[in-house]
Amino acid sequence: xMVQDLPAARxxxxxxxxxxxxxxxxxxxxxxxxxxxxxxTPNFLQLQTLFVNISQVATIAIVAMGMTLxxxxxxxxxxxxxxxxxxxxLAPLIFQSALGTAYPGLGVAAxxxxxxxxxxxxxxFNGVMVAVLRVQPIIATxxxxxxxxGIAQVLxxxxxxxxxxxxFSYLGTGKILGLPFQGWLALAIAVALFWVxxxxxxxxxxxxxGGNERAAHLAGGPVRxxxxxxxxxxxxxxxxxxxxxxxxxxASDAARNGNLMELDAIAAAVVGGALLQGGRAPVFGAIxxxxxxxxxxxxxxxxxxxxxxALIAKAAIILAAVYVQQTRKE
Amino acid sequence: MNADxxxxxxxxxxxxxxxxxxxALAALVGFGLLRYENFGSAYNLTSxxxxxxxxxxxxxxMCFxxxxxxxxxxxxxxxxxxSVVAAYLSPxxxxxxxxGAVLTGVGFGALNAFSIIVLRIPPFIAxxxxxxxxxxxxxxxxxxQTISVDWTSNFTRMGMESAWNLLPWSIVIVAAVVLVLWIxxxxxxxxxxxxxxGGSEDASVLMGLKVARAKAFVYMLSxxxxxxxxxxxxxGFGAGQPLEGIGWELSAIASVVVGGTLLTGGLGSVPAxxxxxxxxxxxxxxxxxxxxxxxxxxxxxxxxxxxGGFLFAVILFQARVxxxxxxxxxxx
Numbered sequence: 269x270m271v272q273d274l275p276a277a278r279x280x281x282x283x284x285x286x287x288x289x290x291x292x293x294x295x296x297x298x299x300x301x302x303x304x305x306x307x308x309t310p311n312f313l314q315l316q317t318l319f320v321n322i323s324q325v326a327t328i329a330i331v332a333m334g335m336t337l338x339x340x341x342x343x344x345x346x347x348x349x350x351x352x353x354x355x356x357x358l359a360p361l362i363f364q365s366a367l368g369t370a371y372p373g374l375g376v377a378a379x380x381x382x383x384x385x386x387x388x389x390x391x392x393f394n395g396v397m398v399a400v401l402r403v404q405p406i407i408a409t410x411x412x413x414x415x416x417x418g419i420a421q422v423l424x425x426x427x428x429x430x431x432x433x434x435x436f437s438y439l440g441t442g443k444i445l446g447l448p449f450q451g452w453l454a455l456a457i458a459v460a461l462f463w464v465x466x467x468x469x470x471x472x473x474x475x476x477x478g479g480n481e482r483a484a485h486l487a488g489g490p491v492r493x494x495x496x497x498x499x500x501x502x503x504x505x506x507x508x509x510x511x512x513x514x515x516x517x518x519a520s521d522a523a524r525n526g527n528l529m530e531l532d533a534i535a536a537a538v539v540g541g542a543l544l545q546g547g548r549a550p551v552f553g554a555i556x557x558x559x560x561x562x563x564x565x566x567x568x569x570x571x572x573x574x575x576x577x578a579l580i581a582k583a584a585i586i587l588a589a590v591y592v593q594q595t596r597k598e
Numbered sequence: 599m600n601a602d603x604x605x606x607x608x609x610x611x612x613x614x615x616x617x618x619x620x621x622a623l624a625a626l627v628g629f630g631l632l633r634y635e636n637f638g639s640a641y642n643l644t645s646x647x648x649x650x651x652x653x654x655x656x657x658x659x660m661c662f663x664x665x666x667x668x669x670x671x672x673x674x675x676x677x678x679x680x681s682v683v684a685a686y687l688s689p690x691x692x693x694x695x696x697x698g699a700v701l702t703g704v705g706f707g708a709l710n711a712f713s714i715i716v717l718r719i720p721p722f723i724a725x726x727x728x729x730x731x732x733x734x735x736x737x738x739x740x741x742x743q744t745i746s747v748d749w750t751s752n753f754t755r756m757g758m759e760s761a762w763n764l765l766p767w768s769i770v771i772v773a774a775v776v777l778v779l780w781i782x783x784x785x786x787x788x789x790x791x792x793x794x795x796g797g798s799e800d801a802s803v804l805m806g807l808k809v810a811r812a813k814a815f816v817y818m819l820s821x822x823x824x825x826x827x828x829x830x831x832x833x834g835f836g837a838g839q840p841l842e843g844i845g846w847e848l849s850a851i852a853s854v855v856v857g858g859t860l861l862t863g864g865l866g867s868v869p870a871x872x873x874x875x876x877x878x879x880x881x882x883x884x885x886x887x888x889x890x891x892x893x894x895x896x897x898x899x900x901x902x903x904x905x906g907g908f909l910f911a912v913i914l915f916q917a918r919v920x921x922x923x924x925x926x927x928x929x930x
Contacts, residue, residue, distance in 0.1 A: 344722070401917045406669065406722050407851070407861050411913070414848050415906025421899035531726060544720055576742065579734030583727035590724075591717045 294539055294556045301563045309570045319448060321562055323440070323516060326450035327509040329558035331529055332536035333454075333461055334502030336554040339537050340465075341477045341495055342546030343398060343405035345502045348533055350416025351390045352510030352526025355383035357420035359511055360429040360520050363436060376435045380511060387507025388500055390416060395496030413530070420522035429520040440515030450512050454555065457505065461551045471549070474498060478546025535582065536561050539589040561585070616858040616870035623873050626880050634887045642883070644766055648834055650879035651772040652677070652827040654872055656846060657853035658776055659823030661871040662783070662816040664854050666795040667863030668714070668721040670817060673824040674846030675732035676706045678839060680828030682736050685745040685838030688753035692833075695753055699832075700825035706732055707821025711814040725817075729847070736840035745838035756833040768830045775826065779819075780868040788812060796863020845902070852909045853878055855916065878908065 305312040331348050338345045359379040362368050368375025390412055397408035442449035465471035473494040476484040485491045506526070514520040538544065539560050540553025564585060568578040630637040656673050663670045680699040687695035706728055713724035747753055756767045783789035791812040794802045802809050827846075832838045857874030859866025882901060889896055 397913075401914070403913055403917060404861055407855075407909075407913060410848060410851065411906045411910045413906075414845065414909065415903045418899055418902025418906065422897065422903060425897065426899055528730075531730065534723070534726075538723075544723065574738070576734040576737035579730045579737075583730035583734070586723060586727045586730075587713060587717070587719060590719045 294541065294553065294560065297539075298556060298560055298563070301560065301567060305563070305567055305570075309567060312570070317566075321566055322451040323448040324566075325558050325562040326448065326454040327512050328529070328532050328536055328562055329454045329555045330450075330457060330505050330509045330512070331502075331533040332540070332554040332558045333457060333551055334498075334505035335530075335533040336537045336540065336542050336549055336551060337461070337465075337474060337498045338405070338502045339478075339534075339542045339544060340474050340546055340549035341498050342481065342544075343495070343498070344409065344534065344544075345394060345499060345506075346406060346409040346530045347390060347394060347412035347416055348502065348506035348509075349526035349529035350413050350420070351387050351503050351506040352513065352529055353417045353420040353522045354390065354423075355387050355507035355510035356514040356520045356525040357424045357429070357522045358383040358386055359436065359514055360431050360433075361423060363433055364429075364431060372435065376433065379436060380439075383511060384504055384507045387503045387510070390507075391500035391503025392496065394503065395499035398499065399492040399495035417522060420525075424520070424522050426523065431518060431520075433518075437515045437518055440512045440517070450516075453508075453512075458551050458555055461501075465549045465551060470494060470497065474549060475547055478543075478548070531582070531586070532558075532561055535586045535589065538593055539585070541593070543593055544590065557589075616867060616873070619857055619870055619873045619877055623877050623880065626877065626884065630880070630884055630887065634884075634891075637887065646879065646883055647769040648766040648830075650875060651766070651768040652830045653846070653849055653853065653879060654875045655772045655775055655823045655826045655830075656820075657850040657857075657871050657875040658779055658868055659820035660847070660850040661854045661857070661859055661866060661868060662779070662792060663721075663820045664796075664851070664859055664861060665783070665792050665863050665866050666813055666816050667799065668813070668816065669725065669851070670707075670710065670820045671722055671725040671847045672706060672710060672728035672732055673820060673827075673850055674843030675729045675736065676703050676821055676824035676843075677828040677831060677846060678841065678843035679706070679732045679736040679739075680825040681832040681842065682740045682745050682828075682838035682840050684753075684829045684832040685747045686739075688747040688832070689751055691751045692753050692756050692829075695832075696756070696826075696829050699829045700822045703821040703823070703825025703828065704818045705821065706824070707818035708814070710821065711817040714817065715810050715813055740838060740840040742840065744840070745832075747832055747836055747838070749836070754833050754836060756829065768834065772826065772830075775823070776868060776872055783868055788815065792816060793864055796860075796865070798864075845905075848909075849878060849905065850875075852905060852912070855909065856912045858916075860916070878905070881908070 311317060331352070335345060335348065362382055363372070363375040363379040365375070368379065394405075394409050394412060397403045397411070398405050401408075438449060440450060444452050465474065473484060473489045473491070476487070476489060477491055477494060481491060506529075509529070510526055513525050536557030537554050538557065540555070540557030541550040542548055542553065561582070564581060565578060568581060569575075573581075636642055656677065660670055660673060680703050683702045684695045684699040687698045709731075710721075710725050710728050713719045713727070714721050717724075756771070759767060783792065791802065791807045791809070792815075794805070794807055795809055795812060799809060828838075831842060853875035854866070854871050855861060855874070856877060857867065857870035857872070859871060881904070885896055885901075885904070
């Protein structure tokens with residue numbers, strides 16, 4: 269976000285700098301990253317690199333879009349990583365069960381639908397905690413953040429589940445027009461959510477609640493239902509991302525699937541222009557944010573920077589992005 | 599609430615949850631003593647207190663942060679980081695390693711305070727970033743290895759030996775810290791300011807209270823407490839553990855909440871937080887005993903589920919309490 273130069277004519281006032289950074293910082297950062305990689309990283313301008321990055325970024329983008337909706341209502345969902353682990357643990361259990369192996373087609377369908385339903389149940393839990401019991405979102409979603417992954421590990425006894433199931437693995441390894449399936453999926457979800465946010469009553473209320481929850485309530489808006497709705501959508505998308513990760517690896521590891529994803533998703537949403545106080549839902553911004561996060565990860569990895577240092581870099585990006593977004597408060 | 603703490607009847611009337619925690623704690627101890635032969639043994643008591651002293655000290659630091667309406671998610675990683683620092687300093691003895699590790703923790707706290715107060719970044723994002731940074735930092739300075747401590751110095755005494763053959767040094771030090779912090783919250787203007795910020799930060803600013811200073815204090819305190827926990831960790835296990843501390847922030851938050859501190863800030867107590875930490879620890883201690891007897895067989899993975907369930911139950915309870923208290927709930 270810090271990479272662009274100011275036009276010489278403008279006085280270097282902080283407010284203006286912030287405004288500029290907020291408007292175009294994301295795009296500028298993405299371009300800077302691409303240019304940097306093209307010049308420095310070996311083999312960056314190859315189709316293989318594109319495939320790797322698209323298949324990696326899709327999961328972050330899918331979760332980040334759900335997170336964007338939650339953040340738009342002024343909430344937050346820390347449980348997305350745990351929900352990913354839960355959905356990801358359920359899928360192989362289902363299509364490897366006796367019934368799943370007897371009817372492979374049905375097994376795969378159930379292995380996609382049932383984990384998503386479990387994810388929806390998690391979202392319902394979060395939503396009811398936040399909207400009905402009025403628990404702060406951080407704390408409400410902390411419950412599943414702790415126990416969701418625990419449930420996944422209990423279900424699998426902590427074991428790595430490996431499998432061979434081409435039909436299911438299509439979620440993570442399939443290609444349409446030569447590009448990874450999950451990339452198209454993320455794009456389709458983005459278009460759908462963009463339509464929901466800009467064209468439906470539900471979307472209006474999401475933004476209204478984030479702008480001023482009391483006013484939305486006094487205006488007769490279905491505040492509770494809309495808030496529950498965003499947590500359900502967010503959890504369902506997290507569940508889907510969990511399935512994709514499992515499909516990519518042809519293995520489900522409840523301890524690692526979606527680990528620290530909440531951070532990536534929040535960072536991507538904020539880098540993409542979401543305000544933590546709510547009131548804005550830039551769906552495509554979330555994709556932009558996810559691209560930046562993924563590219564930073566890739567850049568560090570491809571240039572031999574250790575994973576640990578990459579963590580510190582991520583921390584700095586999150587702080588910088590939130591700092592730049594924090595102007596509306598005053 | 600200062601006088602209330604000393605008057606039992608008013609204490610129960612004003613904070614039913616804190617009273618309930620003490621009752622639950624007493625009930626569990628009684629249950630354990632009756633059911634298990636070795637429950638009251640010196641060995642169980644020592645190892646229980648030694649292990650849980652880390653969680654107690656972190657929870658009390660967290661209590662201060664939550665009293666201001668904030669949150670500190672970095673404590674687990676900071677404890678891991680400081681355990682490595684302590685292990686590196688262990689050849690110079692505990693008199694160097696303890697201050698060194700605590701100062702490192704305070705440094706992370708200062709970083710959090712800077713992000714939150716100066717950059718105006720929401721506490722959970724700022725401390726989440728610090729958690730990442732501390733985790734990465736711990737792996738970098740340790741080379742992703744556990745760092746063995748110097749066994750010839752007096753460093754391991756803190757985690758492995760007892761003071762006056764009675765209680766582990768770790769719990770003695772933590773008890774002293776808890777006592778000081780209890781006095782700070784109940785008897786000093788700083789403590790009053792911390793409570794006032796949680797009640798209403800805007801009103802506190804308007805009243806001319808030194809809000810920024812108090813907020814900086816709580817985050818640095820929380821970091822320092824994590825530093826103490828890091829020293830206990832390194833000293834008790836004989837090594838700095840860069841990969842430890844995962845989920846500790848959640849245990850600490852759970853302890854604070856179980857102790858009846860409102861997550862919105864402004865109301866809570868230090869001793870009840872200690873009781874909350876002990877209660878959570880005791881639940882797992884008793885589960886271990888049950889596992890040992892073979893009545894139940896619970897894998898380590900259940901711990902997370904149970905911890906989450908516990909937090910859920912307490913939050914439900916607290917939501918009811920706050921709903922009944924007019925004006926104490928959140929707006930909106």
